[in-house]
Amino acid sequence: MSAADTVSTVDGGADWAPRRRVGTRFLRSEMGLIARRRRNQAALAVLAAIPIIIAIVIAATRPAPGSGPPLFAAMLDNGLITVLAGLSIELGLFLPLAVSVLAGDAIAGEANTGTLRYLLTVPAGRVRLLAVKFGGVVVATFVTVGVVALTGGIMGIALFGTGDMVTLSGTTLPFGEALGRVALAVVYIVLCLVAVAAIGLFVSTLTEQPIGAAVAMLMFIILSQILGAFSDLDWLHPFLITNYWSAWGDLLRDPPAYDQMLLGLLSAGAWTAFGLSAAWARLTTKDITS
């Protein structure tokens, strides 16, 4: 270990705390905190209501095939499409918003209420704190997307049944295979949102205002979507965090196309690595005063 490293250890705070048994108590407590907050419960209820509303409106209006947004008319034949229609609508704004708020709150929320330094006086290193905060947001993201998918699935199957699913290529899939494809799409969407959680966590270490962190993160996502709409900027598109979010649609082709989704996983992995390492660099070097 070089001299500079030694200095950084002393200077950088308590991240070299004595090695302890890594338990799940800290993470469980964090998840409990997230789950018990009224605002989070209310947000989850609203997000879960959206696929239900979509399903009811489609069942009532029965749009002609080929009209309206893609997927909406296809829902009439197969309830599982409701899951995808709901998620694709919410992926535009609601889901990134929810993840941004949770991630923005993670560090800045503690700093804002003055509890961050107390958390660090407990012999919990900054790295461990960051890991637990990130783990909490990731689990919450999984739960949120899962709940939206589940309510959409239950409502869709109740209203539209489990008929064959028509792929974008014009072939039909039996229910079992359709279920597998939808499950893959759900997992893919979660992984895309994990990247939002990582970048959001980094933004959260920059400020003591949780709302500021969440708004900044959301603006970043909307900016990505706007830049993604300009075809003249196509050289930039692969680097945008939102670029591959709609690639799950390739699962609805026959045979499914995985190229874009694999790139999407690489992109999400890169953004996650960047966000987490930047959050680590920031949190372990900043002066915690509140």
Added chain:
Amino acid sequence: MKNTATLRRWAVPAAIGAAVISVGVGATLVQAGDGESLPPKTAAQLLTDVQNARIDGLSGTVVTRASLGLPAGLTDGGGAQMSSLLSGSKTMRVWYGGPERIRGAILGTLGESDFIRNGADVWTWSSEENTATHTTLPADYADTAMWPPKAIAGEPITPDEAAESVLAAISGTTEVATDGTAEVAGRPAYELVLKPKDPASTIGEIRLAVDGETSLPLRTQIFGKGQTDAAFEIAFARVIFETPPDEHFTFTPPQGVEMTEMGEQDWNSGTKDEGQPKDDGTKTEGLEVIGEGWTAVVEFTSADIGKILSGEPVEGVEGENAPDVSALVESLPQVSGTWGSGRVFTSALVNALITDDGRILVGAVTTDKLVEVAGR
């Protein structure tokens, strides 16, 4: 000291960001750079090989890029329709299982247009319109290969003769050369360059990247004169030379789909969906090709053209399908010749002359040439 420590930590995310960007940019650089070293070939050899390329089967992804400089109103960006190929970048999936089994799919976001040929059955499918068509090829056509096209394959002669005859046929008008190698879809390829000799052509050059192993053209780029970026490019992004399974060539229209049976006779009279502008019908009658080769100009004459230009309703083109182009036409620069006056529409590759007496002349030629042809 603290600054050094802080900087070291920040170096980690910075390194990750730099690595990702350089990998991303590097991927495009590799595509533009040289492929692996291939044994040198002359232009004639390459032409021979392209003609004799016999592919048993392949599946892959094809990307088209167009920057023709067309006005935004003329093209539509998002969908999976055929017309969308005119602007921006589009992705297609292709499957080829021998001359009688072909499938292509234009991909849109949550949309797809398919073309499937399996023996005598030809299907088209559009997920956005939720429509399908079925055409039965006449018995004589059922066994006819669609690739290679007759115009390229010609009569079976020895490969060398074929290359010589092609070279002879085009050498009067075209400069043919090779230009090293390139890498397309991860495969090393030869570059074959065709340049028109006629100065009236707007085409600078056409570059073909010919696969080193199978001699299939993997990429075709069309450059406007003096341009460094291709005005139009079609290239494999990924290709596997294996015969795809039969299931990729079967199509059964799903329930609830608007199905149009085209029958046998309709094969030659266009396969347009209802509601589309009937441009085939109106144009083929008054269509004339003037000149040949690189500087061929197509002239459309129809009473409808005058009506469309002035914004009057035309039979068969109604409602929102009727393009309102009168304002666009009026914004175009005016030209005149011995034959009268008109307006020219220019793009990176193709120019058009719209005359006041209701003719449209289109060609990959300079506007001066169009004006000259119009007064012929």
